[in-house]
Amino acid sequence: MNIKTITIGILAATLTVGGYLVKEKFSKTQSVYTPRSITNGGVRGNAGYAEYLLMLKADPATGKIDYNMVNQVRNEVMARSKQNNKAALGLNWTQMGPDNVxxxxxxxxxxxxxxxxxxxxxxxxxxxxxxxxxxxxxxxxxxxxxxxxxxxxxxxxxxxxxxxxxxxxxxxxxxxxxxxxxxxxxxxxxxxxxxxxxxxxxxxxxxxxxxxxxxxxxxxxxxxxxxxxxxxxxxxxxxxxxxxxxxxxxxxxxxxxxxxxxxxxxxxxxxxxxxxxxxxxxxxxxxxxxxxxxxxxxxxxxxxxxxxxxxxxxxxxxxxxxxxxxxxxxxxxxxxxxxxxxxxxxxxxxxxxxxxxxxxxxxxxxxxxxxxxxxxxxxxxxxxxxxxxxxxxxxxxxxxxxxxxxxxxxxxxxxxxxxxxxxxxxxxxxxxxxxxxxxxxxxxxxxxxxxxxxxxxxxxRNLGYNVTTFYDAQCAANGWFLGGAQDNGCQLFSYQSFGEPSPKGTTEISGGDGFDVAFSNQGPGIAYTTSQFGYVARFAGGGGGTFYDPELEALVAAGQPFHTVIENWESNNDVTSVDSINVVFSAPDTLVGGQTYEYTSLSNGSPLFYTPSSTIYVTTGDTIKVQDYIQNRFALATSAGVYLTRDAARLNAINPEWNRITTSAVGAIYCMEFSADGNHLFIGSNNGIRRISGLNLANDSLGLDIRSGSSVLTISLPSTVSGVVTGIASDPNNIDNLIITVGGYTNSSHIYKCTNATGAMTLTQIQGTGATALPKMPVYDAEIDYNNNNKVIIGTEWGVWTTSNAFTGGTTQWTDESCNGMTHVPVFAVEQQHLRSNHSVNSGYVYLGTHGRGFYMSGDLFTAIDENENNITNNSFVSNLSVYPNPLNSAGTIAFDLKESSPTKIKIYNLTGSLVKTIDLGTKAKGNHKIKFDASSLSVGSYLISLESGAERKVAKFIVTR
Missing domain, CATH: 2.130.10.10 (YVTN repeat-like/Quinoprotein amine dehydrogenase)
Structure with a gap:
């Protein structure tokens, strides 16, 4: 594609949102992720934790855990295990640490x-x-x-x-x-x-x-x-x-x-x-x-x-x-x-x-x-x-x-x-x-x-003692993953990019009781962490910190629920975006029809592309309004309702704007999920599930904040279930499909599907019947496979369970998927990488955040990468480090640039985190380098390559084919 950048003859690029000038809101600084411990000064206490666990596991009718029901479920699970039934998806799990926490x-x-x-x-x-x-x-x-x-x-x-x-x-x-x-x-x-x-x-x-x-x-x-x-x-x-x-x-x-x-x-x-x-x-x-x-x-x-x-x-x-x-x-x-x-x-x-x-x-x-x-x-x-x-x-x-x-x-x-x-x-x-x-x-x-x-x-003395209790787990496009852990903060797995002591070691990047976490792929190394009582931090650059506005800061300081709930949505091609950028010309110019021109997004100066359908002739002072289709939405649950910002991933936003999009009437919130198009936010609480719609229609406080008098948002009546809604999964390919999970040791259903999520939101239980029914145990989270929505993975009190007929209309059949590589540990979080293989190194990979055995990962739902999808160096996680040809066969070349002379090593990992090859390059001079390497001993598959030179660590992906 022939691309030109709109720079010559431009006097200024004025950034507009909803017709209001917001240029003063941004700085020109950009950052690269570095971990640093950030805490809110809050105590790590047990009372909130115990009450939260009780909420997840108790019968809501009594407020107590039915130990008899626990015993019955245990016996049923163990009896099912002895039957040696074939698992629905046949997933194999790899324990991914942390082995140092x-x-x-x-x-x-x-x-x-x-x-x-x-x-x-x-x-x-x-x-x-x-x-x-x-x-x-x-x-x-x-x-x-x-x-x-x-x-x-x-x-x-x-x-x-x-x-x-x-x-x-x-x-x-x-x-x-x-x-x-x-x-x-x-x-x-x-x-x-x-x-x-x-x-x-x-x-x-x-x-x-x-x-x-x-x-x-x-x-x-x-x-x-x-x-x-x-x-x-x-x-x-x-x-x-x-x-x-x-x-x-x-x-x-x-x-x-x-x-x-x-x-x-x-x-x-x-x-x-x-x-x-x-x-x-x-x-x-x-x-x-x-x-x-x-x-x-x-x-x-x-x-x-x-x-x-x-x-x-x-x-x-x-x-x-x-x-x-x-x-x-x-x-x-x-x-x-x-x-x-x-x-x-x-x-x-x-x-x-x-x-x-x-x-x-x-x-x-x-x-x-x-x-x-x-x-x-x-x-x-x-x-x-x-x-x-x-x-x-x-x-x-x-x-x-x-x-x-x-x-x-x-x-x-x-x-x-x-x-x-x-x-x-x-x-x-x-x-x-x-x-x-x-x-x-x-x-x-x-x-x-x-x-x-x-x-x-x-x-x-914790090397190999993988017993960390996670509430959440999320993955990034570069293969890193992050989890919020009880009493152990938020732990980042980065393939030893920050000097972790072991191959499956993690770095605690924020303290307290870690809860929900998220990554953004719209900037260099952006990660979001939480701790108890509403504390949220964003990391990028030399450290991290909160990004509240004064109202939200005061609300959090006044005290919030123990479990901090966040949800992040983003798109690099949001065709519904109502954000625009005014390009003002200071001299005559010609924009040729069919020619592609590059301009800059509000989000961290990311490149955007505009192709006029016909030739445009501009004179001095003319303005062209072009769409900013790089968008993100970040939601935080509070006691006053849900707040939303569109500035979370915009590192150049000096004063992120937050808007309240619900009232406190939604109840005690335990989970949230955006639809794939970002237009709907589904909220799970002790009062059932609600939907906030119309998020694509507004980009300022007038349209978003429910207190403005002109909000375009609509809030549905709750669709109720018997128990607390613990997890919501939205189909990445069909915004009307949801899976809803419910906690508690009760005789009620613990899992539901919805096929009209943007309409009347009718919930249908899919607990199943007979020998293939899901045991009546707490279910904590769910994920709908990005290639086949009949494949659903759920995290339960007794490990991972799956079905391959979630949306077929027949009786849903559930199988225990905890057999290969893991155990019957409580699984609080299930996350699949939905980005396709030309935008991530871990497309289709599934990550688990367990409450007792750390992280697990499976690549069995990974979709094979087409050899034409080799433009890896365009991904945000690659920084002047590349491998070519890509894919390669038995040999390749590593190209990189050093800022200063220093001892340099290349380490190659497979996607389970195992180190498979080390290349010690000795001391390399400042400047550009190209190093040939032998890949004949590497099996067919995807690999991460890590460059370690002084304080610098960079990561890229390559693929071996035969």
Whole structure:
């Protein structure tokens, strides 16, 4: 195509929107993406998180999670898995990290018999093992695939004969009184290292009475062992059992013994919180508001004493079995106590309300959450030296001879997040394991931390520990992807472009509790992140920050819902755009008909093209109005309604304009989705689903803001469902098709389709029937395949499920798609790259954001790239780095330009993130370079090539064909 740029003879290019001059709104600066931690200063608290999980999983009629329903679904899923039915789409998954972040960990065990072997259990990602003292981790493979039950591991122990047992489910995930934990367990299991097997020991019965909503083994708060006897802290008290002559433990709850009595003949059946056993066999067992002590564990031997606090935890000194400690909380600290005589008498060493020591408080002394994060441990070599963890980590040392008993307190770690900070331990400590005087392990919301010098310094130990809990995942055209994670901010996967320590490592580009995320392909490296309470940041250039207007900034500062919901839409060829650009000529000129001329978009100076149908003769002062067809829309849900900006991707917009497009009457919003043409925004809430239409008709506040009196938008009445709308998928090829997902463990339908989304919005349930029906579990997100709308992928509480007949009109059939490469982990986000192969390196690839096992990716829906689609260097993610010919066969040339002389390497990755080739070029001089390389060892397929030279990292794509 013969293209000319409109520059000669032009006096000025005046940018107009809706007839109003907005030139002063823009600067000429443009940026390139660089990660930098941005936080809103908000605390990372558990209350909002627990309430949000409860909303996703509870029965809306009761506000509680039906544990019986959970058990029924678990049994159905596992029964379906045993049938070995062929999956509808046959997707193969690759785990994509992050393998350097970790996630919530409540259980750590140091093997007593195998040197350097450590186990860690996460609340949703299952069991992991390390054979090098937590330097690297691997998942237990028997928990993978369709037959793997993804266990919410709460506690772990080892018997005297070396057997490994772990409990599942924890009531501590939820604030007391809110309806139960979002991570429901299924009793007690054994891991057998010699075979790699995980065996059920004591689990909930297959059949539970229909009127039961409280299953006994939905959580095991603690586990301990004495000899080969096992002790469990359950909702019905503490119970113990011995193995029989064949090594088997009782498989029904009634076969276990409850030795604690409130009074003679009346067992203690309230929820047990913690169990501790001394080296001499004496015991300390904790309940809400009281503890029991015993010199053994025989019936009638336990003595109780009152100790206030909704959560009470204990610890016994390994070096002195007479020394007991208690950590009591009711959100904030209720007190820390010590006994030197096995619990007969107690001394308070930190009282309630102490301003100097409260491990459950944030740095600003707010947000106490002792019911959630609570840990205490004693130095095995010094009975007067303890660590106490919650949000913070404190250390206490006994002052010898003090009377009353006292000592000195020291904050043992801080919350400044940096892998270079030797004093950092992630917030929310759940367990402290202290096997030797110098070696300490901590399980927290950030995974595993280790000290090798007795709590002087700390190191994160998460390499391979892929248990991050994501709410969302989105992908970019260059193959990068981004997710918002609970308590781990927003994590960017960039193929080590920013120096991540491992091939599947990520960089945290914003902090807090990360929620919805998005990319823009309309500028260099634009990414959007969120954190709790309405905080939104845009990244591009040397960092990032908010882009609110004053009204929205004040609204966010006043407080917003915990879960921040955003949605982004963009098009590089919006034929309906009403934006225009006035080109003013300062001298006569001729625009020849059929000739293409280049001009500049409002969006970051991107090139636009205009081809007059006939020759135009212009004189001085003439103006031509041309369409700006590069458009974006960005929506943010608030308590006052939904706000929308058309300036999110316009980095040159100094003051982005936001307009309110709904009122608060839409309800509590949990998801949003634009139609493919950008004209409609669908909103999912606790009140059903609504549609905002007419977004293509306006480009200013008069037409968009519902308060203007002249808004062109229309808001539909809600289409209701039974439950909270958790996800909406719009057909990329037919704006009338939607898939709607619904949360909750209920007998209602959890998935619907709509074939008239721009009209009356009639919803039809597609749960299915019989053996191919979708189990009645929470469904969190959906994606309609960009080539075949009958193919639908959904994220559920029990992994990924798919259908190949979503819109055929027949009964929808669902199959478990979690068999190959992943497991039955909660999947909160499903995202497919809809850009075609000439505009992205990952066309058709599907990405999952799981709540417990990080990211997964599948390329099985990728559409083969036509060899004519080789104009890759026009893509925005390529920056003076190119490969040719492209596609290539067995050899190619890499062309690039260096800004300065520096050591240079070329790394080639496949699209699963594996490094397949490294070319060390040594030190290259400043300027242009062309390097030939051998590709004969590369298999047919698509590859990413990364240029690393000094501080520069650039990425391009190439294809190998044969």
């Amino acid at each position: 970790g996630g919530r960990t409540r259980a750590i065990l140091v093997d007593r018999f195998v040197a350097n072997r450590v186990y860690a259990g996460s609340i949703a990602g299952g069991l992991f093992v390390s054979n090098d003292g937590a330097s690297t981790w691997n998942p237990i493979n028997s928990l993978e695939g369709c037959m793997g039950e993804n266990l919410a591991i709460s506690c772990i122990t080892q018997t005297s004969n070396g057997r490994i047992f772990f409990g599942t489910g924890s009531e501590f995930e939820s604030p007391f009184g809110t309806g139960g934990s979002g991570f429901v367990g299924n009793g007690l299991y054994e891991y057998v290292p010699s075979t790699g097997s995980v065996l059920p020991v004591l689990t909930n019965p297959t059949a539970v009475p229909n009127n039961s909503t409280s299953v006994q083994l939905s959580f095991v708060n603690a586990i301990a062992s004495k000899g080969n006897r096992l002790y469990l802290a359950t909702k019905d008290g503490m119970v113990w059992a011995d193995p029989d002559g064949s090594g088997f433990y009782p498989t029904v709850f009634s076969g276990w013994t409850n030795p604690i009595e409130v009074i003679s003949g009346i067992p203690e059946t309230t929820t047990c919180k913690d169990i501790d056993i001394a080296s001499d066999g004496s015991m300390l067992v904790c309940f809400s508001g009281k503890v029991y002590t015993s010199l053994s564990d025989g019936l009638g031997t336990f003595t109780s004493s009152g100790h206030s606090g909704s959560r009470v935890s204990g610890a016994i000194a390994p070096s002195n079995p007479n020394v007991y400690y208690l950590l009591r909380s009711q959100g904030s600290l209720k007190g820390i106590e010590i006994s030197l005589d096995k619990g007969n008498t107690w001394n308070v060493i930190v009282p309630a309300g102490s301003p100097c020591v409260d491990p459950f408080m944030q740095n600003d002394c707010t947000g106490a959450q002792g019911g959630y994060d609570d840990a205490i441990a004693v130095d095995p070599s010094d009975w007067g030296h303890i660590l106490v963890g919650g949000v913070q980590l404190y250390e206490w040392r006994y002052a010898s001879g003090s009377n009353p008993i006292g000592g000195s307190w020291l904050k043992a770690a801080n919350l400044f997040e940096s892998s270079m900070n030797p004093y950092y331990v992630h917030a929310d400590k759940h367990t402290i394991v202290w096997p030797t005087a110098s070696t300490i392990y901590i399980g927290s919301d950030g995974g595993v931390a280790k000290s090798s010098d007795g709590a002087t310094t700390w190191q994160e």
